[in-house]
Amino acid sequence: MSAHALGSPSAGAWPLPGTAYTMTAMTGTALGPRHPSTLEPIPHGATTRRLDWLLLPPVVRRLVEDRFGTTVVEAVSAGSGFTPGLAAVLVGADGRRMFLKAASKVAQKPFAAAYADEIRKLRALPTGLPVTRLLWSHVDDLWVLLAFEHVEHHNPARPWVPHELEACLDTLEVLAQSLTPPPMTLDTFAHDFADCLGSWEHVRRVAPQWPHLDEAVALAGRFEEATRGRTLVHTDVRDDNFLIPDHGRPLLCDWNFPTVGAAWIDTVCLLIGASGDGLDVEEVLARRALTRKVPARDIDSLLALLAGYFLERRDAPVPNSSPFLRHHQSWYAEATWAWLARRQGWA
Numbered sequence: 001m002s003a004h005a006l007g008s009p010s011a012g013a014w015p016l017p018g019t020a021y022t023m024t025a026m027t028g029t030a031l032g033p034r035h036p037s038t039l040e041p042i043p044h045g046a047t048t049r050r051l052d053w054l055l056l057p058p059v060v061r062r063l064v065e066d067r068f069g070t071t072v073v074e075a076v077s078a079g080s081g082f083t084p085g086l087a088a089v090l091v092g093a094d095g096r097r098m099f100l101k102a103a104s105k106v107a108q109k110p111f112a113a114a115y116a117d118e119i120r121k122l123r124a125l126p127t128g129l130p131v132t133r134l135l136w137s138h139v140d141d142l143w144v145l146l147a148f149e150h151v152e153h154h155n156p157a158r159p160w161v162p163h164e165l166e167a168c169l170d171t172l173e174v175l176a177q178s179l180t181p182p183p184m185t186l187d188t189f190a191h192d193f194a195d196c197l198g199s200w201e202h203v204r205r206v207a208p209q210w211p212h213l214d215e216a217v218a219l220a221g222r223f224e225e226a227t228r229g230r231t232l233v234h235t236d237v238r239d240d241n242f243l244i245p246d247h248g249r250p251l252l253c254d255w256n257f258p259t260v261g262a263a264w265i266d267t268v269c270l271l272i273g274a275s276g277d278g279l280d281v282e283e284v285l286a287r288r289a290l291t292r293k294v295p296a297r298d299i300d301s302l303l304a305l306l307a308g309y310f311l312e313r314r315d316a317p318v319p320n321s322s323p324f325l326r327h328h329q330s331w332y333a334e335a336t337w338a339w340l341a342r343r344q345g346w347a
Contacts, residue, residue, distance in 0.1 A: 028330050029311045030206045033341070036276040036334040040327070051086040052077065056102060060143055067136055067147065070094045084322065085111045089150060097150035098135060105142050115144040118256045122146075124184040125255070130171045132243065132253040151251060153243040159277035160239070164250075165284075168242050169267060171250045173289055175234070176263040182232035189233065189261030190224035196305050197221065199312035206315065212346045219297070219304035219340075226298035229262035237270040264290040268299055272306070276335025282343075296343070303340040310336055 053061070053075030065071055070092030078087040085103035092098075103112035119137045138145040156164045200217045203210050210216075234241075235257050243251045267290045275281040285291045285299070310333035314326050341347040 028314045028326075029203055029210075029333070030315075032207060032210065033337055034334050035338055036331055037278070039331050039334060051084060051102065051104075051108070053086065053088055053090070053100075056086065060102070060145070063138065064090070064100060064145065064147070067138070068092055068096070068098060070096060083111050083114075084108060085115065099132070099148040099150050101146040101148070103144050105144065112144045114256045115146055118254070119144075119146060121184065121255050121258060126178060126183055129178055130174055130249045130251050131255065132251050148253075151243055151245050153245045153251070156239040156242055156244060156250075158239055158273075160274045160279055162279065164244060165270075165274050165279065167244065168237075168239075168250045168270060169284070169288055171242070171252055172237065172266050172270065174249070175252065176231050176266070176290055179232035180263060181230050182258075182260050184232070186232065186258060186260050189227045189229075189235070189259045189265060192235075192257070192259045193223070193227075193305065193309075196309040197223075199308035202312040202315070203308060207311075212341070212344070215344070215346075216304045216307065216340070219301050220308055222297075223301045223305040226295075226301035227261045227265055229260070229265075231261065231263040231265075232258050233261050233263070233265045234258055235266070235269070237266045239273060262294075262298070264294050264299075265302065267291050268302055269306070272303075272332060272336050272339065275339040276331065281339065300340060300343055303336055303343070307333060307336040307340055 053072065056064075061072070068090065072090045073093050074091035075088045076091070078089075085101055085108055087101050088099070090098055090100050101115060103115050105112040116139055119134070119139070122131075122134045125131060132151065133149040135147045135149055137147065156168060197220055200213070200220060204213060204217075234252060234255065236254055237252065241252060241254045243253060245251065267288060268285075271281040271284060274284070285294075291299070310329050314330040314333050316326065318326050338347065
């Protein structure tokens with residue numbers, strides 16, 4: 001599978017090649033299913049260890065200030081997410097603000113590559129979409145920098161509250177309509193996520209007693225057919241990738257790993273978190289434009305695929321740069337499985 005994460009597959013929840021790791025867990029999946037409410041809560045908004053503005057080389061800080069047009073007097077680092085690159089609101093001496101992402105090609109090679117890829121994809125998106133606006137970018141032999149327009153905002157509350165969930169789902173509908181057909185050439189969802197099928201072999205090996213294992217594997221096995229489509233999908237629609245401004249529609253950020261597939265994929269991925277938080281997501285599926293006509297078995301195929309992926313990834317070593325990554329994946333493993341089990345009558 002390509003370097004992906006969701007609260008879904010992409011640079012955050014999904015590990016990038018070359019990432020440093022520490023100790024191995026290798027126990028969570030073997031214990032069997034648990035309801036997400038029984039797990040320790042994830043510290044939303046404080047999940048990452050990031051590069052600090054003052055730790056950037058002076059030549060890089062001067063470059064940023066030259067492009068910014070003012071001296072940086074304050075840098076407020078983002079605490080959400082699961083990647084170690086710099087992600088901070090910079091405050092200029094003249095009061096202006098912008099949001100900067102930066103990664104070293106030497107010390108943070110896979111993340112720098114992901115940022116460089118994000119630049120290309122952001123530039124290919126049509127204008128006027130509810131996404132964060134790229135002001136400028138810089139790539140050289142050592143660094144990748146992305147500067148975004150600053151938006152006064154908050155991230156959606158966790159547990160999810162209905163009105164914020166509905167607003168974020170509205171954004172996904174606008175994006176799906178605008179990004180069908182896709183404005184750039186990308187691999188399909190089935191291609192990028194094909195390796196996830198092998199995750200169930202890990203589950204079978206460490207937890208052969210896992211309930212309804214063969215049925216889950218069979219459901220996951222038809223995901224290519226289930227997720228086929230002509231829409232550019234984001235694949236990383238978690239709460240921390242939505243910015244809810246003081247006025248206007250929520251914005252979706254972090255366009256590292258879009259792919260081409262069914263228009264409803266992002267909606268279902270977002271609803272995994274809402275389901276784990278206790279909201280009635282079946283009512284939402286039946287009502288929203290992107291999901292109300294989707295065959296139930298297709299949605300179940302995607303959930304089975306992602307459940308297997310998260311069950312495998314939570315047992316992997318913990319990255320030094322992201323101490324809460326496996327915690328996050330464990331919660332999503334249980335939330336995805338619990339939702340699938342309810343839909344299948346296994347619970």
